Amino acid sequence: MRKLLLLLLVLPGICFSQSYPSKPVRIVLPFGPGGIADITTRTIAPKLSDSLGQQVIVENMPGAGGIRAAEAVARAEPDGHTLLLLTNGNAVSQALFKSLPYDPVNDFAMISTVGFFSMVIVTGEKSPAKTLQDVIAMAKANPGKLNIGTITPGGTQHLAGELFRSTAGIDALVVPHKTTGEVIIAARNGNVDLAVDFVAPLLSSIRSGALRALAVTAGKRFPGLPDVPTVIEAGVAGYDVSSWNALAAPAKTPRAVVDRVHRELAKALAHPDVQKRFTELGVDGRASTPAELREFFISESRRWARVVEAAKIPKQ
Numbered sequence: 001m002r003k004l005l006l007l008l009l010v011l012p013g014i015c016f017s018q019s020y021p022s023k024p025v026r027i028v029l030p031f032g033p034g035g036i037a038d039i040t041t042r043t044i045a046p047k048l049s050d051s052l053g054q055q056v057i058v059e060n061m062p063g064a065g066g067i068r069a070a071e072a073v074a075r076a077e078p079d080g081h082t083l084l085l086l087t088n089g090n091a092v093s094q095a096l097f098k099s100l101p102y103d104p105v106n107d108f109a110m111i112s113t114v115g116f117f118s119m120v121i122v123t124g125e126k127s128p129a130k131t132l133q134d135v136i137a138m139a140k141a142n143p144g145k146l147n148i149g150t151i152t153p154g155g156t157q158h159l160a161g162e163l164f165r166s167t168a169g170i171d172a173l174v175v176p177h178k179t180t181g182e183v184i185i186a187a188r189n190g191n192v193d194l195a196v197d198f199v200a201p202l203l204s205s206i207r208s209g210a211l212r213a214l215a216v217t218a219g220k221r222f223p224g225l226p227d228v229p230t231v232i233e234a235g236v237a238g239y240d241v242s243s244w245n246a247l248a249a250p251a252k253t254p255r256a257v258v259d260r261v262h263r264e265l266a267k268a269l270a271h272p273d274v275q276k277r278f279t280e281l282g283v284d285g286r287a288s289t290p291a292e293l294r295e296f297f298i299s300e301s302r303r304w305a306r307v308v309e310a311a312k313i314p315k316q
Helices: 002-019 036-052 064-074 088-096 132-141 156-168 180-189 199-208 255-270 272-281 290-311
Strands: 025-029 056-060 082-087 108-124 146-151 172-177 194-198 211-216 242-250 283-285
Touching (some): 036 108, 036 242, 036 272, 036 283, 064 242, 082 088, 082 108, 088 156, 088 290, 108 156, 108 180, 108 199, 108 255, 108 290, 132 146, 132 211, 156 194, 194 199, 199 211, 242 255, 242 290, 272 283
Parallel strands (some): 025 056, 025 082, 146 194
Antiparallel strands (some): 108 194, 108 242
């Protein structure tokens, strides 16, 4: 009898997963088109379409610090046909906003990580600083005078700058700009002493010599800049920061469907064409299990909450 009851419980999920997907699958992004997260999602979408047998549509839904997109997916039918591109912006949202219309952890069924994006710390070509240790020495000799350019208050780059300031033990001012282009110009002109942003948009300026790359923020070197050390290698112990994205579905999505999407996503990420494109973009494509993603998400939320608190960033 017990085995029969168990079978009756799991049978609907098995049957549902066999018919899934029965219509196009939407991946909702909390960003506009053209960014790295958008490009990486559009890189894997055709592979998922092929393996799932239904078109995978990328839908851009920017605004409200990612809240709009996350809420739309959290409230969607939990059938696996609406997915969220989860980011570290979602992980930090609890620390940045006074209230959210959803629970960042419990209103989603975690599926898998997709990619990790390193950032790079740069200075202008005319800067006297040749290494990260030069910068730290300058900052300690002139407390409060070093400026670190980033974008978006409360965003990944801004928080990476704040974490560098505190981890390196320097008295410096993190200055957010509106766009990456403004940060590049400020660093090249010497209006900021350092800048922190994703690798991809800074590569051409680094390779032309207009910007000097001092260190990458992730725990391992970026293949496109093999001679640039990590921040840890440059002497700042414990600093390992990557932006990342992942896939999640609404809570209560059948586990069999989550497992199916996880399986096909892992295959897509391992495809040579996807790996090649990700490498060009400075993205480390890497799948995780649903349980690993959930644990990672909670850990990231706690870490960035500490950074937000230490930086005294007001809640919105």
